[in-house]
Amino acid sequence: MQDTAPKPATTPTRITGGVGDPSPHDSAHKHVAGTAIYTDDIPEPPGTLHIALGLSTRAHAEVLALDFSQVHAASGVVAVFTAADIPGRNDVSPIGKSDDPVFATGLVEHYGQSLFAVAATSMLAARRAARLADVIYKDKPAILTVDEAMDAKSFLSDPYTFGIGDPDAALAAAPHRLKGRVRMGGQEHFYLEGQVALAIPGEDGDVTVHSSTQHPTEIQHSVAHVLGLPFNAVTVEVRRMGGGFGGKETQGNLPAAVAALVAAKTGRPAKLRYDRDDDFEVTGKRHDFRIDYDVGFDAGGRILGITFEQAARCGMSFDLSMAICDRAMFHADNCYFLPNVRITSYRCKTNTVSNTAFRGFGGPQGMAGIERVMEAIAAKLGKDPLAVRRANFYAAKGKSAGSGRSLTPYHMEIEDCIIGELTDELVRTSGYEKRRAGIRAWNAKSPILKRGISLTPVKFGISFTNTLMNQAGALLHLYTDGSLHLNHGGTEMGQGLFQKVAQVVAEEFQCDLSNVKITATRTDKVPNTSPTAASSGSDLNGMAAREAARTIKMRLAEMLAVEAGTDVEAVRFIPGRIIAGRRTFTLPEAAALAHARRISLSSTGYYATPKIHWDRASGKGRPFFYFAYGAAVTESAIDTLTGENRMLRVDILHDAGRSLNPAIDLGQIEGGFIQGAGWLTTEELVWDGKGRLSTHAPSTYKIPACSDRPPVMNMSLWHGENSEDTIYRSKAVGEPPLMLGISALLALSDAVASVGGYAGDAALDAPATPERVLMAVQALKTRVAAG
């Protein structure tokens, strides 16, 4: 029958929306039309209860009494829940440490900690009532900052160290030596959509939870633990998030667990959506760091020996801090070979909210540390920091063997280093050298405004450092009309993962992208998934989906080979067609035929990243499959009277391997850069002396706005492909560009340094608010005046 089927007038030579196509985000039309459904937009089933959390107003205190009489009396209140109502475990720790209670009992360990929940008929009623509880506290001394924790030796675990060579000897013998301290603030995710979960009770005590989460499986586990249910009784679904950035890797556990608890206890659907201020107070942030370094180097600026002491504020519980602090250590080298190095990491336990994953996962902090060292060395030697950076780069790809300059502090050989080449190209395209000279001349004539420029490189390790997490599953159905239904364990938070994976499937089947239906992530479709994090989404899920596609394709090929009397090898998927010997089939024809021949048209796919291993005890291994590289040149200006500052021009060259979708990748690069620059400039978290976050809303916490974007911004993708066998030789792109933003901080440093006639290191800490810039200017003026 396929022989007689009408053929289209023209045979397509290319599919639309295959791999490498810059097609728009799959939901773009829905985004602009306002029809994309986020968790809070799901029509609420009748009778849905709304929940608000009751929060601690002490940083560290015993809870002596909780009185809810006024809460119960408030209008609209249906019920109040405390730890006593939890049938299972009162814990949502992502790593099973039992240190993240759903509701604190007896002891509160940070301001804004969840104590109880109010379920009411409206969100407003719940919020009003939650403030009416009478809580009696007995204060305990609180440790709030890294400095206090370091002094008190308040740690989550023992300090952890790794390194290579003999740094102490190298430091002692080095011709030049510098010590310094670098501080950088934390960062609030400020995903535009706050945390939200809607739980719907089912039969047999089952529950379905719609959650804005990067990690549906962990939501499933948390809910199951809290309710005392087996995992198979809990189903979690997420179609999309309104931003995640790491802030929805573990932080969705609490609202989901509470919503599920209320649903289970009342038998009614229940929704918990944090008000923005609550979201700021209840959820963890990027860790702020204090990094002490001691570096020895030669006259050319080459590092001979170095030690880092990284102290991170983890907050009151583990959450993911161990892995985050590890990643900060893994990135303490950035692109630089450190022949003798020791990195020590202190995981400070403080009475503040438990800090969590944030794009880069500790990497940015580690990297910012060594970039500041580069600046300090350059200032000391009177060199262009770029020259110092180049002098320290790892041996280039193809030249690493036998170079003696390719071993990382964690004993992994770097074989794919392209940073030298990439930097050369960016220096050329950005006109760095000439502009740097021009800026210095301009500064000499401008007494108040000063400009600065900086080029910083990025090398970011791709893979979860917890090896077992590097696996993914997909589920693909081919229906008899030839349409495809795609599902996988990855979640969509705006990064375009669904689009990219769908492009992979379209490419495999050589059908148009519009033929691939993208569907919500659900724990009952693909089980036991890893979080969509560590930039791994398309690497892992793309491969799993390809595997599923190839399984179905192989079945079709075998069938069509028989049908056409040819070999399987002679069956080819070409745009819009399948060729089997002398016969041609469309995908719908092939699908219908397979069904008629009783061949399964559904398949799972599975992928586990090869080559990686990591032994934490010895500090040795290959934690990363490969590295993503990039570099940015930022030019900024400061006002030396007020410290106000802004970016003027940015040039970026970034390595996304062979891009699956260049439009999406450029979007990630631009957004990542701006987010990184925001972290280091305007975004300042301020706590008051009592441990309360004073900057708990966008009125006081300032993420970059439209005009903060530099007026000139040039971005390009590096032309090379991944030397490892990743999905179509692409590279992960979610996190690495954030660290390009380090150049924004250092451009400001360069501008500040002009005040002292470039005689000293500006040592500008982050975030470089107007205040910090002005104070650095003052400090430098004083130092220069003092000689």
Added chain:
Amino acid sequence: MAATRDYVVFLLNGERHEVPRSVPPTRTLLEYLREDLGLKGTKEGCNEGDCGACTVVVMEPEQRSTLAVNACILLVPMLDGKSVTTVDGLFGPSGELHPCQQAMLECHGSQCGFCTPGFVMSLFAMYQDVMEYHDGKPPTKKWINTVLAGNLCRCTGYGSIVAAAERMFALPRPEWDVSRQAVNEFRAIGLRSKASLAVKNANGQFYAPLALVELIELRRIQPDSIILGGATDVCLWANKQLRPLPILISTARVGELQQFSHGVGRMRIGAAVTYEAAWSTLEMVWPNLGELIRRLGSEQVRNSGTIGGNIANGSPIGDMPPALMALGSTLVLNGPEGQRRMPLEEFFLAYGKQDRKPGEFVEAVEVPSHETGDRRLRCYKISKRFDQDISAVLGCFYLHIDNGVVTSARIAFGGMAGIPNRAKAVEAALEGKPWTMATVEAALPKFEEDFQPLSDARASKEYRMLTAKNLLVRYFHEMTSDVQTRLVGDGERIIAEVMA
């Protein structure tokens, strides 16, 4: 007296919409759209006017404007008699995307998409504004930045959205026109805001009187009522502090309070005049005040917020009082006991305390003005972020120099004390002195007599003091040289240099 209506009616996406009488007058438009009407296209990102995710567009009959506003800080009765367009209402007759949507799609302007409906509505307002009142001339990048300052996006880095703002003007103009349609509808159904409004139900009361006498009378009866200008401050009390607002009286329809006149020697700004309405005139007269307003709040906030509200609010970090004080403004109060006038600075008594008698309200502010393009006034707003941020320090300087001598100095600051205040010791140290750096330097220590600033989340007291002093230095440079002192706004040249 004009007719009074006791229910709220407006056009919603082109159709007449009558609000059920049970809806509390304090319900925000955002709650109403999402929770009561199930229109979920409009998003909540912050519930305090800072993120723009809830942006909708409001039009008024017989008013040539298409205004983007934040639905989270608007109360439902404030929309009475207006036309509201939400993202759900932009489609063409067969579901076509509006150019502002199409451009966003083509330029990859969305990633997570949560901010997108808000951006789309800000772009829509800009599109209508340009098409209807600016001959379709596409806006500059700088203007786009200003229009979009109130919309935060955490994903894109904004480049693609700015590209969309440019691209939409290159797309064919849609045949359907949401706003013109709305205006026609107004006529068709005879909707006029020319009635006063009195909405009362079990949850509260909302009055929008038409005449000053009505307002005075209402205030006499209800001296504890809360006056509403644009509600950009008041809504935060409701949304964030969860304060009940039992009786609200809106100034938005009071004719006398709407008046904005610019006569010889004097400008009179009625208390209910919005920033948007006053902006271009103020900018023409005092270019630096125009720049201050550009940085005050955002497009959405300026479209709702009033100058009277900024003064009456009495905040130590309100931006208008220092500027108006530097210009020597007079405040006009009115109330059951009659009208009073006072120099603006005398209104602010202490933190949270103003010179207001029971039932009294702000009627207007009067500003002496003699010439246009008066650049002697300089307003320096210092904040962590340039756009849409509250001032850490605001310094406003207005000096008259005659033959090299300072003949008069008026300097006022926000953020330096519990109230906006003059720097009288500094002024005294300058007046009568030669206008030289030596005079400036001698005056700097006087700041410590005038102010003892505090530390808070926006800045430390040390920074505030140092910056305040440095701003006088900046003023001196700006008045006496062409040294570059500005990174943004009036006098900024650095961007053009980089672009060249």
